[in-house]
Amino acid sequence: MALDAFSPRTRAWFEGAFAAPTAAQTQAWPAIASGEHVLISAPTGSGKTLAAFLYAIDQLANDLARP
Numbered sequence: 001m002a003l004d005a006f007s008p009r010t011r012a013w014f015e016g017a018f019a020a021p022t023a024a025q026t027q028a029w030p031a032i033a034s035g036e037h038v039l040i041s042a043p044t045g046s047g048k049t050l051a052a053f054l055y056a057i058d059q060l061a062n063d064l065a066r067p
Contacts, residue, residue, distance in 0.1 A: 002026050005033045010058040022047040029055060 002021050003011045014021075021029075024042035028051040031038045040048045 002029070005029060005055065006058050007062050010054065010061070014054070022051075024048055025051040025054075028052070032056075 002025075003014060006014070022042075024040055024046040028038060028040050028048075032052070032055045038052075040051060042048055
């Protein structure tokens with residue numbers, strides 16, 4: 001999955017800002033997208049906060065962009 005679940009705009013931003021998703025992000029995004037509760041346990045600096053919020057921000061931005 002990695003970035004496949006995100007809109008093209010979010011994907012382009014991520015790819016321009018980061019070399020690649022971290023292991024924590026790659027493992028968390030499918031679980032987050034499923035709508036289930038998710039607990040991410042990883043070292044500081046591994047992208048946990050971005051993993052937790054990017055999917056929701058992307059969904060919100062897409063909802064706001066729809067007429």
